[in-house]
Amino acid sequence: MPAQPAEIEKTVISFSGKTKRYLKFIELPLSQRKFCQRCQQLLLPDDWEKHHEHRVVGDISITQLRRPSQLLYPLENKKTNAQYLFADRSCQFLVDLLPTLGFTRVLCVGTPRLHELIRLKASDDKKSNIKSLLLDIDFRYSQFYMEDSFCHYNMFNHHFFDGKAALEVCRTFLQEDKGEGVIMVTDPPFGGLVEPLAVTFKKLIAMWKEGQSEGSSHKELPIFWIFPYFFESRIRQFFPSFCMLDYQRFHRTFICVDEAMKYGCMLEVDYDNHALYKHGKTGRKQSPVRIFTNIPPNKIILPSEEGYRFCPLCQRYISLENQHCEHCNSCTSKDGRKWNHCFFCKKCVKPSWIHCSICGHCALPDHSCGGPKDGCFICGELDHKRSTCPKITTSKKVNRAVRKQKQRKSNKMKMGITKGQSMNHTSVTRKKNRRERAHQYLCS
Numbered sequence: 001m002p003a004q005p006a007e008i009e010k011t012v013i014s015f016s017g018k019t020k021r022y023l024k025f026i027e028l029p030l031s032q033r034k035f036c037q038r039c040q041q042l043l044l045p046d047d048w049e050k051h052h053e054h055r056v057v058g059d060i061s062i063t064q065l066r067r068p069s070q071l072l073y074p075l076e077n078k079k080t081n082a083q084y085l086f087a088d089r090s091c092q093f094l095v096d097l098l099p100t101l102g103f104t105r106v107l108c109v110g111t112p113r114l115h116e117l118i119r120l121k122a123s124d125d126k127k128s129n130i131k132s133l134l135l136d137i138d139f140r141y142s143q144f145y146m147e148d149s150f151c152h153y154n155m156f157n158h159h160f161f162d163g164k165a166a167l168e169v170c171r172t173f174l175q176e177d178k179g180e181g182v183i184m185v186t187d188p189p190f191g192g193l194v195e196p197l198a199v200t201f202k203k204l205i206a207m208w209k210e211g212q213s214e215g216s217s218h219k220e221l222p223i224f225w226i227f228p229y230f231f232e233s234r235i236r237q238f239f240p241s242f243c244m245l246d247y248q249r250f251h252r253t254f255i256c257v258d259e260a261m262k263y264g265c266m267l268e269v270d271y272d273n274h275a276l277y278k279h280g281k282t283g284r285k286q287s288p289v290r291i292f293t294n295i296p297p298n299k300i301i302l303p304s305e306e307g308y309r310f311c312p313l314c315q316r317y318i319s320l321e322n323q324h325c326e327h328c329n330s331c332t333s334k335d336g337r338k339w340n341h342c343f344f345c346k347k348c349v350k351p352s353w354i355h356c357s358i359c360g361h362c363a364l365p366d367h368s369c370g371g372p373k374d375g376c377f378i379c380g381e382l383d384h385k386r387s388t389c390p391k392i393t394t395s396k397k398v399n400r401a402v403r404k405q406k407q408r409k410s411n412k413m414k415m416g417i418t419k420g421q422s423m424n425h426t427s428v429t430r431k432k433n434r435r436e437r438a439h440q441y442l443c444s
Contacts, residue, residue, distance in 0.1 A: 018142050026065065033060040040072055042143050066120055068144040069112045091117045093247075093303075094224070098183060099130055101299065103222070105173065106132040107204070109155055109186035111226075112141060119149070133173045148173075155188060158200040174204070174221075175211025182208070183222040190228055198238035201225075220294050228288035229334045235292050245291040246318045247302050248336050288335070 025033060025042050034043040038054040041047075048056075057071075064071060069085055091114045098106060108115040115134040122128045134141065135153035139161070142150055148169055152161040160166040174182060184204060188197050201223065208221045220241065227235065232244050293300070297316035302308035307320040314324065314331050322333040325341050325348050332348035333339045339348040342362050344355050353362040358369040376382075376389045 019146055022143065022146070026062070030059050030061065034058050035060050035071060037073070040140050065144060066123075067116055068141055069116060072138070072140050085113050088113070088117065094185065095121055095130075097300070098185075099128070100301075101183075101222075101295065102181065103183045104130055104181040105176065105183070106130065107170075107173065107182060107184040108132050108134045108136075109153075109184060109204075110136055110189075111185055111187045112136055112138070114185060114187075115149075133170065135170065155186070155200050156192060156196045158203045170204075171207055171210070174208040178213065179208050179211045179219075179221075183224065185224040185226075187226040194227075194231055194234040194238065198235075202238075222295050223293060224295075225292040226289060227292060229290040230288065232290075232292070232334070239292075239294065241294045242292045243294075243297050243316075244334070245293060245297060245300060245302070246308070246316070246322055246331070246333075247291055248287065248319055290334075 021042070021044065024044060028044075032045060034048065035041070035057045036043055036047075036051045036054050037057060039051065041051075042060070043051060043056065060071075091111075094114055095117050106114070106118055108118075112134060115132050118130055118132040122130060132149070134145065134150045135155065136150070137152070137154055139152045142152060144150075147165070151166040151170055153159065153166070153170075154161070160170070176182070184201070186197075186201070205221045212219065223239075223242075225235065225242070229244060236242055298310075300317065302317035308317045309320065310316070311318050311324055311331050313329070316331075318331045319333070319336060321336055321338050322331045323338050324331050325339075327341050327343075327346075328348055332341075335350070337351055340351055341348045342353075342355050344360075345362050349362040352364060354365055355362045356367070356369060359367075376384055381389075
């Protein structure tokens with residue numbers, strides 16, 4: 001298995017020395033450029049002895065150094081031991097789209113693949129003047145980038161791990177050319193809460209606004225926020241100017257660590273080949289990934305070769321299956337299917353839903369009408385929520401007691417003596433005392 005985060009922390013070089021180390025590494029001949037898969041570290045000749053028992057990959061080319069996401073294993077994933085990154089074709093869609101919108105700088109927050117492709121295009125195409133700065137929680141990327149192109153960053157609390165130096169790098173990048181021509185593209189973990197992310201993004205927006213003139217205070221930092229479509233109401237709660245694009249072919253790749261370790265290379269499976277997230281009507285679940293943005297949707301042209309068309313009434317590009325509803329006066333579909341208008345609910349709903357006369361709204365045919373609708377999930381009462389339930393204290397006590405009982409059993413198992421080992425003096429004494437007390441009781 002790949003090294004755990006704490007184990008990797010001990011081997012990764014500090015931020016201050018990474019630039020010199022990287023420059024030394026690229027000056028080495030190809031045969032001496034090595035990468036330790038266990039420690040996830042680029043190795044200089046002085047490091048070889050320490051890693052001679054590890055799995056080491058040699059002949060690391062400049063092309064590989066430009067694509068670190070294909071060298072690095074995911075740090076961890078408790079449930080599936082896997083990680084999802086943008087597929088190259090999804091990144092390519094953004095790389096082609098952003099220059100057409102007039103952007104020359106991209107702040108990549110948690111989007112390492114996009115950062116890679118932008119830099120690759122800039123190095124291969126002399127006409128390309130687009131630049132990018134990566135802010136990411138994965139500290140290992142510091143091995144592959146200079147200080148002005150990567151900052152070790154936590155997007156959930158707006159923390160720069162390398163202090164004021166990294167903060168100033170980000171500030172300079174956002175405020176260059178008085179803040180013109182920059183866009184933020186972010187791909188947070190789908191399990192993350194919207195509220196702390198929104199707070200962080202507003203701090204980045206405030207940092208960008210510091211470089212604006214007084215007459216430009218009404219402007220907004222352009223943002224692409226990639227997130228599931230069912231978070232639309234939460235995102236718009238914090239950013240009312242945002243809208244959701246109908247681009248439904250935003251793919252990610254599935255990084256399987258077990259297979260990677262087995263074959264000694266990264267194995268990436270597109271959502272098209274993933275049983276759970278397979279894209280299209282044949283999959284069990286269609287991709288929920290969408291782009292939320294404050295850029296006017298009529299300016300964002302979606303590819304016609306993929307079936308997108310412009311709706312003159314909504315003034316935006318929509319998918320082929322998304323039909324304009326004359327009653328809602330909008331193209332209402334959000335999941336790639338044609339939605340149906342319910343005249344009782346006065347809105348469009350998913351095609352699999354039907355109107356329930358008992359509940360008074362549309363739901364799945366096999367839904368339960370007897371359950372609490374807006375009430376408490378603990379006791380079922382409708383006059384309060386779970387957080388204020390009077391029984392929550394009792395519930396917590398029960399859960400705490402169960403956890404303590406399990407902990408005691410676990411401790412007993414750990415302290416147990418294996419078969420064939422002699423008992424210690426304390427254990428023998430306790431058993432002897434119990435036998436004597438039992439004998440006295442039987443004889444009395």
